[in-house]
Amino acid sequence: MQTDTSTESDDTLYIDAISAALADEMRADPSVVLMGQDIAGHGGAFKITRGFLEEFGDQRVRNTPIAESGTIGIAIGSSMLGIKPVVEMQFADFISCGFNQIVNVAAKMYWRTKHPVPLVIRLPGGGGMGAGAFHSQNIENWFLHTPGLKVVSPAYSGDAYRLLRAAIRDPNPVLYFEHKFLYRRERSPLQTAPVPDRILGESSILRSGTDITTVSWGWMTHRTLEAAEILSQEGIEVEVIDLPVLSPLDHRGIIASVEKTQRAAIIHEATCTGGFGAEIAARICDEAIWSLDAPVRRITYPDSPPPFHKGLEASRIPSPERICSELRQLLDV
Amino acid sequence: MTDQDPDTAHSRKPNPGTPFPSKPVSDIESTPHPAASETAFGSLKEMHAYMRLAREWDLRFEKMFRTGALSKWYSSVGNEATTVASACAIEAGDSLLTLHRDSGAILRHYLDINALLPGILPQVPAIREPMGGDSKQRFLRLTCQMLGREHGFSSGHERSYHYNLFEEEWGLFHIGMISHLGSMIPVAAGTAFAYQQQGSDRVAINFIGEGATSTGDFHEALNIASVWKLPFILVIENNRWAFSTPTSQQYACDHLADRALGYGIPGVQVDGTDAEAVLSVMQTAVARARAGDGPTLVEAMLGRHRGHSEGDDSLQQVPEQELQQYVEQDPLDLVEKRLIDGGVFSRAWIDEVRERCASLVTNTVDQAMSMPEPDVHQPRSIYAD
Numbered sequence: 001m002q003t004d005t006s007t008e009s010d011d012t013l014y015i016d017a018i019s020a021a022l023a024d025e026m027r028a029d030p031s032v033v034l035m036g037q038d039i040a041g042h043g044g045a046f047k048i049t050r051g052f053l054e055e056f057g058d059q060r061v062r063n064t065p066i067a068e069s070g071t072i073g074i075a076i077g078s079s080m081l082g083i084k085p086v087v088e089m090q091f092a093d094f095i096s097c098g099f100n101q102i103v104n105v106a107a108k109m110y111w112r113t114k115h116p117v118p119l120v121i122r123l124p125g126g127g128g129m130g131a132g133a134f135h136s137q138n139i140e141n142w143f144l145h146t147p148g149l150k151v152v153s154p155a156y157s158g159d160a161y162r163l164l165r166a167a168i169r170d171p172n173p174v175l176y177f178e179h180k181f182l183y184r185r186e187r188s189p190l191q192t193a194p195v196p197d198r199i200l201g202e203s204s205i206l207r208s209g210t211d212i213t214t215v216s217w218g219w220m221t222h223r224t225l226e227a228a229e230i231l232s233q234e235g236i237e238v239e240v241i242d243l244p245v246l247s248p249l250d251h252r253g254i255i256a257s258v259e260k261t262q263r264a265a266i267i268h269e270a271t272c273t274g275g276f277g278a279e280i281a282a283r284i285c286d287e288a289i290w291s292l293d294a295p296v297r298r299i300t301y302p303d304s305p306p307p308f309h310k311g312l313e314a315s316r317i318p319s320p321e322r323i324c325s326e327l328r329q330l331l332d333v
Numbered sequence: 334m335t336d337q338d339p340d341t342a343h344s345r346k347p348n349p350g351t352p353f354p355s356k357p358v359s360d361i362e363s364t365p366h367p368a369a370s371e372t373a374f375g376s377l378k379e380m381h382a383y384m385r386l387a388r389e390w391d392l393r394f395e396k397m398f399r400t401g402a403l404s405k406w407y408s409s410v411g412n413e414a415t416t417v418a419s420a421c422a423i424e425a426g427d428s429l430l431t432l433h434r435d436s437g438a439i440l441r442h443y444l445d446i447n448a449l450l451p452g453i454l455p456q457v458p459a460i461r462e463p464m465g466g467d468s469k470q471r472f473l474r475l476t477c478q479m480l481g482r483e484h485g486f487s488s489g490h491e492r493s494y495h496y497n498l499f500e501e502e503w504g505l506f507h508i509g510m511i512s513h514l515g516s517m518i519p520v521a522a523g524t525a526f527a528y529q530q531q532g533s534d535r536v537a538i539n540f541i542g543e544g545a546t547s548t549g550d551f552h553e554a555l556n557i558a559s560v561w562k563l564p565f566i567l568v569i570e571n572n573r574w575a576f577s578t579p580t581s582q583q584y585a586c587d588h589l590a591d592r593a594l595g596y597g598i599p600g601v602q603v604d605g606t607d608a609e610a611v612l613s614v615m616q617t618a619v620a621r622a623r624a625g626d627g628p629t630l631v632e633a634m635l636g637r638h639r640g641h642s643e644g645d646d647s648l649q650q651v652p653e654q655e656l657q658q659y660v661e662q663d664p665l666d667l668v669e670k671r672l673i674d675g676g677v678f679s680r681a682w683i684d685e686v687r688e689r690c691a692s693l694v695t696n697t698v699d700q701a702m703s704m705p706e707p708d709v710h711q712p713r714s715i716y717a718d
Contacts, residue, residue: 077524
């Protein structure tokens with residue numbers, strides 16, 4: 001393996017954190033099996049499993065035919081009899097081909113039968129690389145509307161490592177959204193705390209502020225922090241909340257923050273209508289509307305597919321400048 | 334569009350699907366089955382008891398549906414030879430994935446019929462050992478499941494055959510269906526994958542209808558299972574009608590079993606009304622899977638005896654003559670005729686088996702009906718702890 005986590009390196013690339021989490025969990029638990037397209041000899045489209053075939057063998061690192069539904073169904077069945085499958089979607093967008101197995105078979109199995117489905121599906125998603133409409137989407141909301149699934153969206157290497165290991169240990173189906181733009185750009189230390197054995201709702205305040213609360217995840221958390229830094233120089237202090245886990249949602253931290261700052265904006269790369277921002281806005285309105293001094297704002301992708309041309313695409317993804325501008329509007333400055 | 338009257342364009346034509354392989358039972362010569370021997374009759378006796386229990390089970394619930402005591406029922410009548418014989422070919426430790434026409438497989442796999450009806454079978458099982466554990470309790474819970482009672486496997490949350498039952502200590506691994514037909518094929522292959530990963534010689538069988546062979550999951554799962562040589566047997570219960578759609582509107586090949594060629598695995602078509610024929614095919618398929626030689630596709634030719642569900646009018650799409658043909662090829666009649674013609678059972682004993690099975694079902698249903706309904710205020714978690 002290219003990453004050795006036994007020594008505490010200072011900074012780890014986001015992509016290496018994912019590889020390390022997979023390898024460490026495979027070493028710790030022989031029932032963990034990887035399935036995906038081109039993941040064995042080739043090491044996957046993003047080389048996350050490079051070297052895995054040599055270390056773990058072809059029984060535990062399984063190339064699959066191009067069959068998302070069949071693969072996910074096989075993962076579900078095997079997970080019910082003692083296997084811990086981790087399925088790699090080559091791109092998050094392709095999960096639509098496995099939709100029924102996820103939302104009707106995996107998500108409902110525990111509720112229907114009390115039999116756990118300890119399954120992880122890794123979803124390399126998101127834009128920023130001019131990859132077009134079918135290699136750039138942010139589709140977490142398709143699954144946030146389905147009870148019974150857990151949805152993870154790490155923005156940092158440390159969270160990516162910790163949450164992937166926790167996802168594999170969790171007895172429930174977990175959709176693990178990893179952002180392709182962050183793969184080789186985000187670099188931060190891995191945490192040394194023990195890995196939890198399940199995914200719980202979590203929100204973390206990355207920057208304290210008094211004037212407005214922002215809620216974001218994945219790549220957008222990085223852009224929101226950039227915006228917060230710019231605004232700070234103007235005397236505006238933004239409280240930046242990151243959601244490494246979207247489902248189950250820990251909304252208490254968001255409510256507490258909004259009660260303090262009295263303003264809120266949700267920033268997501270996914271499209272707007274029916275997006276998770278609407279859910280968070282509704283929770284804020286349900287529980288903290290009397291604290292609000294301004295409408296809750298959603299800063300998102302427009303309701304359209306990702307365009308190919310880099311300039312076109314960039315114009316649609318919330319930028320630090322656009323985030324600053326919209327937050328200033330809420331603060332009436 | 335054609336000029337045909339839309340009312341008659343498709344609906345009343347005889348189903349031009351694959352010819353039925355067997356004759357009406359009454360026309361079958363009254364000589365023992367060619368394979369008949371003491372052992373073969375032992376198999377037949379064993380299958381007969383479970384087939385009769387399955388038939389009485391369905392007749393009882395059909396009646397409850399008609400009187401309004403049950404909100405939904407899907408009947409297994411006509412499928413008993415295929416389902417009971419298939420479940421006779423597996424053992425404890427194997428996984429079973431069923432549809433809504435597979436009460437025969439469930440009852441055969443779950444129960445020791447001698448524990449429920451002492452003396453109904455010879456002491457020594459001819460084909461397979463019965464499942465261990467408490468058959469009476471399991472049968473009661475199964476009945477409660479059908480009736481939505483708290484004591485059922487899903488505590489009233491899921492309908493009839495949409496449940497799972499795992500009893501690891503006995504090697505019972507049964508996964509029920511969801512309503513999306515074909516969706517459980519990859520899940521069944523997944524249980525076979527688990528067995529392969531764990532180095533065991535266990536196998537998985539899954540029943541589907543001919544309609545589900547049109548789904549993407551049929552192709553995806555069968556292809557992966559073939560590439561990975563999974564210990565998996567997929568049984569198509571081809572009753573010629575998917576809801577109201579005849580085979581001519583479902584597929585264009587002669588035999589669905591021929592599709593196996595495209596996956597590089599054996600495909601076998603069998604008369605699904607002939608329990609002995611199905612048993613033989615399934616034993617070969619299971620042995621092949623246990624030996625590590627991969628999946629088999631079995632197409633059991635059946636006929637639709639009932640509507641898609643009870644109370645819909647889909648059976649009206651089946652031409653009368655065709656329906657009559659299916660009724661004349663009743664798999665239970667065939668088994669009973671062979672047992673009587675072979676001098677193994679008297680008509681009186683056949684009747685007694687039927688009476689005892691019917692009483693068992695009636696008494697168990699009565700008991701289940703008196704058991705508690707689910708507590709509507711009790712929340713049910715969506716996550717495993």
